Amino acid sequence: MIKMAVLGFGNIGSGLVQLVTENADIIEKDLGCKLDIKYIVDLRDFKGHPLENKMVKDFNIVLSDPEVSIVAEMIGGSHPAFEYSLAALKAGKCVVTSNKEVVANFGEVLLQTAKENKTAYLFEAAVGGAIPIIRPMRESLSSDVISEINGILNGTTNFILTKMISEGMSFDDALQLSRDLGYAEANPSADVDGIDSCRKIAILSALAYKTVFPCDKISTQGIRQISKRDAEDAAEISCAIKLIAHTKKMDDGKILINVAPRFTELDSPLFAVNDVFNGILVSAKASGDIMFYGRGAGKIPTAGAVLADIAEIAKHMSCGQIPPVLWKRDDGEGLYDSKLEITRFYCRVKGDKIPENASIVSRKDGQSSFVTPVMDEYQLNEMLKNFEIVSEIRFMK
């Protein structure tokens, strides 16, 4: 029997407990032994809860119990999630997590600690919810050369943008609907301002290029400024607008990473990724374009990804260690200037005039919209210096 502890009995934590209980037979068959949740660590009281006998408030009970070999950190936020994870790894326990904030901010420390203690730090659930993406990145694509990654990594924003394009809803109405359906938090900033997507692309980029960058140095733009007119114009030229998290290794060795809404054309596999689904398009030298698609959030799908990590650890207990993954931290010097990215732009300006070389999209309500040729943002600013800009949205390429 393998004994584990769940830290944090919130949304994902309770989903994991539910899944381990419901899938007990499948899990036992898969692992070759039973998986037992010995402790649930949470500061809150759960008087009368059927699992009350497993509830503890003091993490040290877990830490000092040699029977516990796996710790599932589902606390969220950086602290004390980081400290607890570090302590567990140093105590020789394996740690699995869905906490993208900790992985993006402290992954390099935790991975190194896991390696030194011959244990494992796994985080499949931190990116793409139910979608297997971390494991394929670290195993299937590790000997390939990844040229770039483009991902729809946030389900809430994708839901909002889908409603704006396909049903003509305003941003505010679509946001409210996503709240009503339980997708958006009361404070939706991490989603709609791109912060959540930024953490996730920082992690994917670290896996691809073995270097992690601070999230506050990564150019990040959300979707608050997307208007109905933008959405109408996109539909007019058979595009969708998607919040794309992007990372690419440039010729000079620097890494371009940004999060921005982008006009996405019909021929992109990401075009048809709608509603709360996520899609991650990995472009690699040998493998070509590979897309991973599925539910990017949700209690049970995300818990399923955590369970996959637990299963991998359990299976390796009898036959050896999981090959370690490591990356280093760069304070931002290795980042490529995002404004130098060469792409086309959708722009809308006041008045009837548009720049030469641009293709008109629509001209109404005193505003003209158009698509520029490929250029960087400095060139765009130069081109538009005599225009009154209302909107500016990148293309995928």
Add this chain to the structure above:
Amino acid sequence: MIKMAVLGFGNIGSGLVQLVTENADIIEKDLGCKLDIKYIVDLRDFKGHPLENKMVKDFNIVLSDPEVSIVAEMIGGSHPAFEYSLAALKAGKCVVTSNKEVVANFGEVLLQTAKENKTAYLFEAAVGGAIPIIRPMRESLSSDVISEINGILNGTTNFILTKMISEGMSFDDALQLSRDLGYAEANPSADVDGIDSCRKIAILSALAYKTVFPCDKISTQGIRQISKRDAEDAAEISCAIKLIAHTKKMDDGKILINVAPRFTELDSPLFAVNDVFNGILVSAKASGDIMFYGRGAGKIPTAGAVLADIAEIAKHMSCGQIPPVLWKRDDGEGLYDSKLEITRFYCRVKGDKIPENASIVSRKDGQSSFVTPVMDEYQLNEMLKNFEIVSEIRFMK
């Protein structure tokens, strides 16, 4: 340094040699050591070839060389690929393959032998070319309950069907074009008659349900009978026609597996999988719908998948064994009668009449086409007993 042998210097075999050479630096970084191809086994002469010094004709040289720890079987066909693989595993060597025929026909023997000899038999490249699907199935989804899999697993047929739908080409013209582009073999039967897709779904089904069935017991239909009129009618109701390989665990515990062209609706993630791309949609209890998309064939993409298996083996050499995967063989008793599958059907009959309850699609050239309500094939036959049937194509559901 890790030394390996490549069996078969054909399309994939030479692609693997090329990739190992070109990616040598990346591979060394990823594995922590060099990967060396010590032997290339092929019965043909390669006089004057730059790699002539590695070429041998006798597989026993590989078998008896204790330095060789990995054998990449790229021979194709069942024999002697099976015997060579078995001998290599018994000699304690790891075997990787792209050979779907051997995996579908002898996988259970080779996997059991690998387990007994504490070695590994990996076959990522056997299904979906460059797409990581075997590894996610055996690792990420192993503790989840897979309800069904629907896959576009053959690039050539998908290319032909895409051309028929989007450009109105006939089957024969589209097949010729796919030959001209190097996708279809001179004898395209394995592709267009669904045999290739059948082997692949047999493997995916074995991973999902731990049981493999003989390919000749699996209901398999190809795309030769798809006509321009079928394609026009599909487009008329916003459907694509896709050759879908399908497996599903039914309520009675039996497994439904079949390969058939199907009307695929706009809301399916498989709808937009076009040209030579493959898409594999896995539906699981916790994870929901997950789709894997990418290049299903091609020398270098497929070699990339083989290289991923080699990398996994190499990384485990220093830290333990790869957790084994096993499945058992069933001679067909556990197969669900494919004709009992409940679905809608597209049908075309001679004359102007269509059955009650059916929805008309088109009525021209003396033929009427329609979509039936959901029913099984026996019910369909009963419904159409007084009609002269020209075409009958399943829906996805």
